[in-house]
Amino acid sequence: MKTLxxxxxTPKTGTTALQDFLPENQSLLNSRGFVFPExxxxxxxxxxxxxxxxxxxxxxxxxxxxxxxxxxxxVKKAFEEYPNVxxxxxxxxxxxxxxxxxxxxxxxxxxxxxxLKVIVYLRRQDDQIESxxxxxxxxxxxxxxxxxxxxxSGENDYFPLNYAAELDRFSKYIGKENLIVRSxxxxxxxxxxxxxxxxDAIGLSLTDEYKLPSRHANTRWPEHVMEVxxxxxxxxxxxxRRVPNFYRDVIEEAYGIGNDKxxxxxxxxMFSGEERREFMSRYEEGNSYVAxxxxxxxxxxxFYEKPADLPKWSADEEMLVQDSVKILAGADxxxxxxxxxxxxxxxxxxxxxxxxLYSHLKNIKNKFKEHK
Numbered sequence: 001m002k003t004l005x006x007x008x009x010t011p012k013t014g015t016t017a018l019q020d021f022l023p024e025n026q027s028l029l030n031s032r033g034f035v036f037p038e039x040x041x042x043x044x045x046x047x048x049x050x051x052x053x054x055x056x057x058x059x060x061x062x063x064x065x066x067x068x069x070x071x072x073x074x075v076k077k078a079f080e081e082y083p084n085v086x087x088x089x090x091x092x093x094x095x096x097x098x099x100x101x102x103x104x105x106x107x108x109x110x111x112x113x114x115x116l117k118v119i120v121y122l123r124r125q126d127d128q129i130e131s132x133x134x135x136x137x138x139x140x141x142x143x144x145x146x147x148x149x150x151x152x153s154g155e156n157d158y159f160p161l162n163y164a165a166e167l168d169r170f171s172k173y174i175g176k177e178n179l180i181v182r183s184x185x186x187x188x189x190x191x192x193x194x195x196x197x198x199x200d201a202i203g204l205s206l207t208d209e210y211k212l213p214s215r216h217a218n219t220r221w222p223e224h225v226m227e228v229x230x231x232x233x234x235x236x237x238x239x240x241r242r243v244p245n246f247y248r249d250v251i252e253e254a255y256g257i258g259n260d261k262x263x264x265x266x267x268x269x270m271f272s273g274e275e276r277r278e279f280m281s282r283y284e285e286g287n288s289y290v291a292x293x294x295x296x297x298x299x300x301x302x303f304y305e306k307p308a309d310l311p312k313w314s315a316d317e318e319m320l321v322q323d324s325v326k327i328l329a330g331a332d333x334x335x336x337x338x339x340x341x342x343x344x345x346x347x348x349x350x351x352x353x354x355x356x357l358y359s360h361l362k363n364i365k366n367k368f369k370e371h372k
């Protein structure tokens with residue numbers, strides 16, 4: 001039986017790491033009857049391995065986007081060689097709200113003679129919103145809200161935290177038996193990591209043959225560094241959407257964040273202990289329902305790991321000044337290096353025979369004009 005697996009997130013649950021892992025191990029997956037196909041449909045600001053992103057362009061106007069035809073044609077061709085196809089994009093988590101979305105997805109999968117399964121990872125809501133806020137400040141568009149402003153703004157509504165309602169919506173269209181739900185708790189992953197856990201979700205096992213990603217994707221920034229970036233975001237000249245987000249690269253290089261093997265230590269939370277308990281109480285009933293109905297846990301506990309007892313972060317003026325200076329110095333180095341690279345490229349071009357010939361002909365032309 002042909003099976004299409006859609007990995008639908010949720011956000012900040014190792015999605016990028018998995019999207020690195022799957023193509024890195026394509027040949028192994030192929031030998032086991034699975035494929036993570038390339039989907040070369042261009043979307044501005046979307047990474048190459050967000051292979052299910054074509055689904056995210058669905059609108060409610062009744063017109064099927066051309067990207068859907070292109071994406072499902074790629075899936076169809078993948079099924080000609082492999083019985084199991086995997087595509088991934090966390091925006092499926094909220095795009096499923098669009099009218100007609102699942103009707104069209106299920107119809108197309110059914111027309112291919114395949115079964116549809118959706119894989120979803122759930123992260124504790126307080127931890128998720130802290131992590132997602134961190135990501136929004138780092139990324140594009142450049143968020144300028146404080147954390148408390150962010151909580152009140154509804155910005156996070158794009159990625160709903162009422163897991164019970166969202167999973168029931170999935171189940172309504174694809175069937176509960178076709179929904180694979182996992183809790184994103186590092187201490188409870190099958191095999192001890194997200195890669196082994198994901199492979200287990202699709203019926204495989206992590207062995208020494210698999211290669212794990214060498215980079216750390218979307219590393220969480222320390223709160224004081226994030227605060228400096230938030231203030232930079234607020235500058236009128238930098239806040240514009242079309243201005244490149246180069247300060248993200250500057251900061252990650254200055255602090256050794258990103259490809260470095262060591263994660264920065266998280267010393268603070270964005271909630272106080274009381275605020276965290278109040279926030280999680282909103283989801284207590286729904287989480288218990290999810291644990292029982294979708295994970296088969298009779299104890300009704302969705303997240304076994306307790307939040308770290310971290311003090312609530314508050315701005316330290318001296319630390320902010322130190323970090324601001326470090327980041328601005330890093331920006332100078334970044335711009336200098338970029339300038340040097342351009343100058344080296346220009347120097348290389350000037351030394352090429354064709355450029356020298358062009359310059360020689362241009363000189364002859366100018367001398368000819370002078371004698372006219």
